[in-house]
Each structure stands twice: as structure tokens, then as C-alpha cells.
Amino acid sequence: MLNETLIPKVGVITDIRIDTPDVKTFRVVGTDGKKLFEHIPGQCAMVSVPGVGEGMFSITSSPTNTEFMEFSIKRCGCLTTVLHALEEGQQITVRGPYGNGFPVEDPEKLKGKDLLFVAGGIGLAPLRSVINYVRDKRENYGKVQIVYGSRSKDDLVDYKEILDEWMATPDFDVYLTIDREQEGWDGHVGFVPNYVKELTPDLGKTVLMCGPPVMIKFTLAGLKELGFKETQVFTTMELRMKCAIGKCGRCNIGNKYVCKDGPVFSFDQLSELPSEY
């Protein structure tokens, strides 16, 4: 019998971290206690609670983590609501990795470059994999600038890791912002696109961006005004998926399947495709 990618593996939830009121980060290993499979930053996996459904989630942990995989999941639909109700020790199913991932080893695109990460809300999840990869391979990348915003202080995902680890890393500049003034917050207040423009990032940077469509739209416009080219800016997409291997026919944007040809695209690629996402 041929190997069948549609048949998943059993994963065990070994830790659940409550990030925000509606985001939890699940740590998952195989039944043998080891990592289920290797991946490239930006790749995804199909996570399932049998009987409820299966969905595509970005693997938020870095491939340099040799012990486990993590998924940061926002509670917003049927499957994610059930996932949020699970306890440590619960088994789920996982299959993957799927998709192209970010071109982290491409010297034309990311490797050796100064990087600007722009994230909004749960959009940090796929970028966290790249950020921690870059932290662990510091010598291969230039300066790192991270602009991360969310509705409120309580909605910042990975807040502890950002404060304790990212902010403590040499040549890592982290800029946090929240949408509205809040008690106990003395940082920046305002929307991500404006903040990025205010910071006038150097035009030599490669930009990696993920967040709500409206954030992406205005940030991209702002970057272009500053002089960034579409080839320099990467994002990662998400559409409804079932197979994750380009066969079930539902996650296409034009002639590209997000699950197989994406989820990572540069904006010059997206500009040749319909804006049906």
C-alpha cells in the first residue's frame, strides 16, 4: 500500500499556554514523545479532533526546536472552540508539513538580509516560527525589526516571550502597539500600518507580514509609498482547506493553491492573481 498523506498521525498535547482571552498555544509531540515531523518556517499542518473536523494551522514553533511543535490557535469556529476546551494529555491528530514556507535559506530573499516583521493579532503565529529560526541562526541574518500590534495589551500573543527573549536579543528591535489607550500600557498606541510608516524602515529590508486583511492592505500601501518593491514583501495566506495537497480544489487563488503553492507569497506574485481572498 502506498503511503497516504490524508491519513494523519496521533499527536499528544503536552502543554497548553493561555496567550490571550481567545488564543491558546498547544504544544504537541508524537505518541513516542518525539517531534512528529520536521518543517520549514511558515509551513502548516492539518490538526484534527476526530469527529469534529480538521483544519490547517501554521506551525508557530521554529524548526530549530528539536523537541516539540507548537500551534497558536484563536478560538473562532467549530473546530477551534473544541480545541480550546481540550486538556493536557489529550490526543489529537496531525498531518503535514504542508506548503512552501518562507524562503529562509534563499540569499536573494531572506538569508543575509535585514528583516522587518509586521504582524497583527494572531498573525504573529506563522511569523514566530521565522523569528525564532532567525534568533537561533543569528549569524545568517542581519538586523531584525519587529512591529507587532493588536487590539489591546491583553490580545498580544507570545507577550512573555517577546519581552523576555526577543527584546533581549542583540540587533532585535521590537515595536509593540495597541489600537486604543489602556490602563497599564505606556507603549505606543495606534494602528500597525501607521506605526510602520512612522518608523521609516530602511529600503534594503525584506518584509514578512501577516495579520488581518485590512492591516496588510494599508501596510503594503505604506511600504510602497516609502519605496519598497512588491518583490521584497512576503505574506502568508489562509483559505478554507480540506486536503492540503492541492487536490480538493477549494483554496485556490487563481491558478495557485494556497496549500501547495503557498501559503507564502510575495506581493508581486499576488498582484498577478485575482484578489479573491
Add this chain to the structure above:
Amino acid sequence: MFRLPVERLDELFAMVSAAQTLYIPADGKDSRAHYTKWEEGIKLSNALNTVRSAKDFFFPQTTNLCDFNKKDKEIEIIDNRTESEDFVVFGVRACDTRSFTILDKVFLVDPVDSYYATRREHGTVVTLACTEPEETCFCGVFGIDAASPEGDAACWIADGYLYITANTEKGEKFISLVSSLLEESSDEAVEAQKKATAEIMSRLPFNDIDTSYFRKNTLLEIFNSDHWKKLSEACIGCGTCTFVCPTCQCYDIKDYDTGCGIKRYRTWDSCMYSDFTKTAGGNPRTSQVERFRQRFMHKLVYFPDNNNEEFGCVGCGRCISRCPISMNIVKVIKTFGEVQ
């Protein structure tokens, strides 16, 4: 080329079915042709084609992918796949036969779909040439010759005989299985029939529709055309076209809790349905215009872009005769073709 008198067709079917499961188009209670498991008394239909396409044999409407048992916090995954048994589909028309090579380009590219692959491997396709193509037929537009079907072995019924020739190793095996019934023959009658069928084809109304618009214009030009709105206006999103289509391959994956275990199965789905792309976060295709456009863009632009310009249509005409609002791919092609 071999032949046997048509009266002895039952003997051939009996001999095949003694060795493998055999399916042939036979008239059902609705007087329409359906693929039917052959047994004594089942007669080959004279209908031009079956109501449902032949894709069911390799891509059934539902397939059990795997099962799960859950106990407390534990999950057991049960891979209950079995090797397919050998089977023969007899009487497949040229259009449906070509649909298999189109489906192959989806299911047999890496990573191979093992459910489809095992059925393909174990199925022998014996085709039957058309003699009376109808007004809804337009296979010729896609370079398909209704009078010379592909498949493992091809058959023609002419002058009271069934003529048969092998195209592949599997076809040769099929012929050797029934060789005691066959006699060698010249192909004169077959050649005469091919000419007569070609003559009919040339007179059919959709035989020469022009698809060049979809090659000459860019994806975005076609996508952004004003035609989609008008063309899709009457579409009720019933999905009939996708279900009768031999090349439509979109599927859904669902879980069903039987009470004593969970079955995960895949089932045909339709891009014409409103929830096809719906997520908790929204829907990129909010109206029927976008869903309608997706179906035709897929067949006429996206699939060709990714598969050496081969269109995802075989011109079988089922959507033409089945659509409740009389919309179809021919109207779409003609509407765009007339613009230039």
C-alpha cells in the same frame, strides 16, 4: 483487430465476469443508461452515454479514508484501506475515457492519492466508439475522436460484429481472456464506421466552437471580464453540473460518528455551493457570480495553466442536457469567443 458476432456478446460478458467484476452501461427502470454490474440477463444499452459519468469507478462519490476510535484522551487511527479487486468497465465512451487522464493529472501527481491510484491500477477500461453522437456532443473541440476512443482496449459495433483492439498491456490481457470467442479480422468495417461518424461530428452544432480566447488572454483579463455577471445571473447554484461532470474532482472531507467509532470519508463537493470556501473568518466568494466564475475559470484557465494547456473539459455534453437553467460551458466559451 479481432471480432465476434454481436449475438455472442453475452458469452463475452459471461467469460469476463467469471474472472473479474464487469460493469457495462445498461438501461435502468428510468429507461436511461447506468453502469451496472453485469450478470446473466443484463443487456448492453444502446444509449449514447450513461447518466452519470464513469469517474465513479476511480473517484467514487464517497470514499472512507480512515476510521478513529476514541477512548478517554486516546485516539486510535485505523487505516482500513484494502487493495482494490480487478475489475473491467466496458463500453466507456471516448469523452469519459479522456476524463480519466485529466483526473490522473490531479490524483496521480505527487503526493499520489492512494485511493484513486489503487482503483486505476486494478481497473481495465474497455471503450466503445460512438456511432450516433448527438447535438450536445463537442468532444472534438478538445481533440477527442469519438470514433477512435482511447482506453486499454477499444471496441466498435459495426455490421453485426463487435470489433476489438488493444491499446495497452491491460487491453491485451483482456483480449487474451476472451480470445477463444474472437476471430481475427480486417478493419474495413471499422474504418468505414470512423468515416461515417466523423461526417456526423462535422455537422454537429458545437463541433467547432472556438476556445482560442482562453489561450490568447491573460488570467486576470478573463477573470475581470464583465461577462461573468450576466452569464451567472440565472445560476441557482444547484451543483448538478459538477456532479454529472466527468472531470469535476473537488471534494470535501467529513467525519461521521457512528456511535462506535468515527468514520472519516471524502465526498464529492461543488464549487457552486455557498459554503465551499466559507470559514469562521468569512467567505472569499460571497455571491454566485464568483462561484460560477470559479468553475469555468478552473476548467478553461487554471487547469490548462497548470497542465500544458489541456482544458479540463471533455465535451461529453452532460451539463448541457442537465442544467435546469440551460447554462453550460459551451455558452461560456461562445460568449467570450464572440468578444474579440
